[in-house]
Amino acid sequence: MNEIIKIEKLERIFRVGSDEVHALRGVSFTIFSGEFVSIMGTSGSGKSTLLNIMGCLDRPTSGEYYIDQTAVSLRTKDELSTLRNRKIGFVFQSYNLLPRTSALENVELPLLYNNTISNRERRERAIRALEQVGLQDRMTHQPNQLSGGQQQRVAIARALVNEPVILLADEATGNLDTRTSYEIMNLFQHLNREGITIAFVTHESDIADFTGRTILLRDGRVVKDTAVETKSAKAALEALPGSENQ
Amino acid sequence: MNILSLLKIAGKALLRNKMRAFLTMLGIIIGISSVIAMVSLGQSSSQSINNQISSMGTNLIMVMRGNMRRGGVSMGNTNMQTLTVKDVDAIRTQAGNVSVVSPVVSASGQLVNGSKNWVGSIQGGNSDLLSIRMYKLASGINFTEDDVRNSAKVCVVGKTVVNNLFETGENPIGKMIRFNKIPMKIIGVLESRGQNQWGQDQDDIVVMPYTTVMKRILAITYIHQIVASARSESVADAATDEIEAILQTTHKLKVGQDNDFEVRTQAEMLEMMTSVTGFLTVLLAAIASISLIVGGIGIMNIMYVTVTERIKEIGLRMSIGAKNRDILLQFLCESVILSLIGGIIGILFGLMISYFASMGLSWPFVISLPSVGLSFLVCVATGIFFGWYPAKKAASLDPIAALRHE
Ligand SMILES: Nc1ncnc2c1ncn2[C@@H]1O[C@H](COP(=O)(O)OP(=O)(O)O)[C@@H](O)[C@H]1O
Ligand SMILES: [Mg+2]
Numbered sequence: 001m002n003e004i005i006k007i008e009k010l011e012r013i014f015r016v017g018s019d020e021v022h023a024l025r026g027v028s029f030t031i032f033s034g035e036f037v038s039i040m041g042t043s044g045s046g047k048s049t050l051l052n053i054m055g056c057l058d059r060p061t062s063g064e065y066y067i068d069q070t071a072v073s074l075r076t077k078d079e080l081s082t083l084r085n086r087k088i089g090f091v092f093q094s095y096n097l098l099p100r101t102s103a104l105e106n107v108e109l110p111l112l113y114n115n116t117i118s119n120r121e122r123r124e125r126a127i128r129a130l131e132q133v134g135l136q137d138r139m140t141h142q143p144n145q146l147s148g149g150q151q152q153r154v155a156i157a158r159a160l161v162n163e164p165v166i167l168l169a170d171e172a173t174g175n176l177d178t179r180t181s182y183e184i185m186n187l188f189q190h191l192n193r194e195g196i197t198i199a200f201v202t203h204e205s206d207i208a209d210f211t212g213r214t215i216l217l218r219d220g221r222v223v224k225d226t227a228v229e230t231k232s233a234k235a236a237l238e239a240l241p242g243s244e245n246q
Numbered sequence: 247m248n249i250l251s252l253l254k255i256a257g258k259a260l261l262r263n264k265m266r267a268f269l270t271m272l273g274i275i276i277g278i279s280s281v282i283a284m285v286s287l288g289q290s291s292s293q294s295i296n297n298q299i300s301s302m303g304t305n306l307i308m309v310m311r312g313n314m315r316r317g318g319v320s321m322g323n324t325n326m327q328t329l330t331v332k333d334v335d336a337i338r339t340q341a342g343n344v345s346v347v348s349p350v351v352s353a354s355g356q357l358v359n360g361s362k363n364w365v366g367s368i369q370g371g372n373s374d375l376l377s378i379r380m381y382k383l384a385s386g387i388n389f390t391e392d393d394v395r396n397s398a399k400v401c402v403v404g405k406t407v408v409n410n411l412f413e414t415g416e417n418p419i420g421k422m423i424r425f426n427k428i429p430m431k432i433i434g435v436l437e438s439r440g441q442n443q444w445g446q447d448q449d450d451i452v453v454m455p456y457t458t459v460m461k462r463i464l465a466i467t468y469i470h471q472i473v474a475s476a477r478s479e480s481v482a483d484a485a486t487d488e489i490e491a492i493l494q495t496t497h498k499l500k501v502g503q504d505n506d507f508e509v510r511t512q513a514e515m516l517e518m519m520t521s522v523t524g525f526l527t528v529l530l531a532a533i534a535s536i537s538l539i540v541g542g543i544g545i546m547n548i549m550y551v552t553v554t555e556r557i558k559e560i561g562l563r564m565s566i567g568a569k570n571r572d573i574l575l576q577f578l579c580e581s582v583i584l585s586l587i588g589g590i591i592g593i594l595f596g597l598m599i600s601y602f603a604s605m606g607l608s609w610p611f612v613i614s615l616p617s618v619g620l621s622f623l624v625c626v627a628t629g630i631f632f633g634w635y636p637a638k639k640a641a642s643l644d645p646i647a648a649l650r651h652e
Contacts, residue, residue: 057565057645078569085567092649096562100262110566112251158566 002033003069004166004197005054010063012049012220023049024060025220031166031199036192036230038208039201041217047201048170050217054199055088055168056080068165085113089159091169095151097143103130103154104139110162129157133187149180156187166197173207179240185210186233210236252572256579259556267584270548273541274588274628275595278621280534282596283603285617288527290600290609295519297610305479306378306512307344307486309333309472309493327468328497328506331456334372334472336496343485346374347474351459351466355426357411357452364410368401368425368452370459371473376402376436378473381453386419386434389455397457402434404449428462430454441608482511541588542628549581549636560640561648574641581633582626589625593618 012024023046031037041047052058053065056072057080065072068087075083084090089110097106107126111117117125130139133153143151152172159167169188173181189210192198200211208214209231216224260267311326334349341347351370356363369375372394376383389400401423408418418432439448460466476485486509493507553560560573568576597613604611 052646055565057649078571081564081567081569084565090565092562096558096649098559098562101258105258109563112255113563113567113569113572115248162567 003030003066004033004035005029005031005199006064006066006069007054008064010050010053010060010065012046012053012058013061023220024053026063027217027220027222028063029215029222029225031197033165033197034192034195036188036198036212037200038211038214039199039217040203040205040208040214042203045217046220047203047217049220051168051170051199051201054166055090056083081113085110085162087165089162089164089167091152091155091159091167091172093171093174095143095148095155095175097151097154097158099144100142102140102142103135103146103157106143106154107157107161109158114162125161125163126157129161130154132160132191133157147180148176149183152176152180152184153187156184156191160191160196166199167191168199168201170201171203172200173202173204179237181207182210182233182237182240186237189230189233252575252579253583255576256583259552259576260580260583266548270545270584271588271591273544274538274585274625275541275592277534277538277541278589278592278625279596279599280537281531282593282617282621283599284530284534285527286597286600286612286614287603287609288523288530289612289614290604290607291523292520292527293612294607294609295516295523298516305345305476305482306380307474307476307482307489308510308512308515309474309489310508310510311470312506312508326506327466329469329472330467331469333493333496334469336492337472337474337489340492341474341485341488343477343481343488344474345477346378347472348372348375348378349456349469350375350471350473351456351464351469352471353459353463355463357407357423357425359411359421359423362411364407366407366410366450366452368454368459368463370454370456370463372456375453375473378475381439381451382437384435384437386432388434394455394457397461398455399428399430399458399462400433401430401452401454402436403432403453404436404451405438406447406450407452408435425452426463430458476511479513482513486511538624538628542585542632545581545584545629546632546636548584549577549633550639552580553577553636553640556640557643557648557651560643561645561651564643564645565649570641573643574637577637577640578630578633581637582629585625585629585632586622589621589628592625593621596621 007030008028010024010027011022014021014023027050039047039050049058053060054067056067059073067083072080072083098109104123104126107129108122111122111125127136127139130136133156135150135153135157138146138150143154146154173184176184185207188198188200198211202208209228210233211228212230213227214224215222309329311328329349331349334347337344337347348371352367353370354365354367357366373388373391376388383402386402388402389398392398393400403418411423412418412421418435421432422429423432424430436449436451436453441447456469460469474485474489476482490505490509493509494505497506499505563573601611
């Protein structure tokens with residue numbers, strides 16, 4: 001199996017005035033192709049810091065990080081941008097869609113920063129990505145015409161459109177109600193079955209149950225890294241009260 | 247990222263807030279259109295004055311009563327009776343650099359032909375007046391020196407007078423009209439010349455022997471003005487000096503005494519006018535440029551607001567692979583698009599203003615391509631200059647902090 005992410009003794013120290021905040025204190029793990037990993041931990045345990053480094057938005061203070069078998073340290077800022085553009089798909093808690101811009105155009109956005117992709121291919125891939133998340137009949141809708149769950153689906157389509165080696169989601173269900181959260185997890189499970197590698201940050205254990213492996217952080221250290229039995233999000237959805245009527 | 251997708255991104259961002267984009271542009275529109283209108287109108291007026299020079303001739307010399315230079319204050323020269331026909335004769339016989347010279351007496355009053363009448367002005371002169379003033383006859387003949395000696399009641403009239411006193415198509419030559427009850431015969435009609443740069447109708451004119459005007463109409467013994475032509479443009483200054491010397495003698499002025507007349511060449515007067523309009527043009531253009539700067543500051547202001555409002559968008563773009571340069575260029579593009587479109591509208595608007603103003607003032611309409619080209623460059627420069635700092639600010643944001651921004 002391919003190593004998609006390999007992290008060795010990662011440290012991240014923030015300097016706030018004269019204080020030092022150790023957000024990560026020597027984190028090591030490897031994520032293989034096709035895995036669905038949740039990164040758990042209480043607030044302030046360093047989940048977002050870790051995910052930002054994995055997503056090449058931030059650099060570690062020390063330690064090694066490889067994505068898709070290429071070393072990330074020593075890369076220039078522009079090279080990191082290109083890495084993000086080609087290898088990573090981000091999903092945020094607050095969707096971050098451009099307002100007054102159609103779903104299709106929102107999904108196309110990452111490909112605008114990739115010169116090797118023609119206008120036609122960009123459009124085709126955006127349509128395909130929206131189909132993957134089940135929004136083929138909402139392409140021309142603008143964010144304010146979509147529900148929270150639908151907006152997050154558009155954001156997921158946007159993260160998929162550049163065919164990344166890994167999807168990184170930071171509290172992607174944090175703004176959604178239980179049912180919609182389960183629906184989104186169902187979508188992630190579906191995408192994972194199609195072969196997409198996913199790292200999913202959450203502090204809710206019932207959400208982490210839908211993944212195949214949980215890495216638990218505490219005070220910037222990995223305290224547990226175990227394979228878990230994946231709970232079916234579809235089954236959980238059906239078990240929700242009132243599901244028969246929906 | 248290529249320039250086309252950059253323009254697309256910037257254009258879309260602007261279209262998301264059309265009203266604001268328009269209001270921002272308004273500053274540039276006003277700035278550029280006022281600069282264009284001012285420069286273009288300034289050039290129109292200079293052009294109109296230049297046209298006047300060539301139509302009147304730079305050889306023209308005018309002698310006026312009184313002295314306008316004394317202390318810079320006009321000394322009520324219209325009441326002075328210092329110029330006489332004798333002065334004209336002296337200039338004719340003694341001034342070697344003067345080819346022709348004529349007295350000028352003017353009167354205004356009612357011209358009547360049957361039931362039609364027209365309030366017009368009469369210019370009395372000798373038979374050379376028309377050529378000195380560069381009028382040409384369209385039909386009929388000029389009056390002769392015999393007519394001058396006899397104070398003949400004949401006149402040559404301009405188009406406006408004909409149009410107001412006769413039916414269309416009627417031949418005025420040989421017809422009698424009356425001026426203040428005095429009957430006179432039209433013997434010639436002048437070619438049309440339109441308006442001069444002050445908007446005066448040059449065809450609203452009746453020319454007749456000065457003797458007739460002095461004796462039969464005004465009953466005066468002095469004349470209002472003397473006009474002369476220098477033999478050529480190059481001796482115009484010499485002729486002016488000659489005339490001044492001759493008049494000082496005929497007026498028996500002592501050495502050191504102020505002249506009681508004033509000699510001006512046409513070229514001198516027009517030079518003065520041109521320098522005044524040139525100065526005004528520069529002044530107005532400078533004032534107009536200030537509004538352009540204000541417009542530019544407006545762009546900067548809005549771009550700052552835009553960047554602050556869109557911090558999250560910037561963070562997102564960075565997270566999906568936008569380089570700092572892409573962000574910088576996107577915001578620069580937005581401000582340049584704003585200033586450029588504003589500039590184009592401003593140029594068109596400014597040309598429109600100057601077109602209608604020139605029409606109204608009967609000035610020639612001049613499009614100055616250099617000033618249009620320059621405005622274009624100024625717009626782009628304004629966009630880049632005032633858009634630079636906001637764009638730089640956007641590009642230097644930290645993606646994580648930008649994404650967290652609320
Ligand atoms: N930019 C920063 N400057 C200083 N401290 C930071 C910064 N980002 C995160 N931290 C600190 O690092 C620790 C981990 O934060 P974070 O990774 O956001 O936690 P989580 O996402 O698990 O809630 C926290 O103590 C937080 O205060
Ligand atoms: Mg977090």
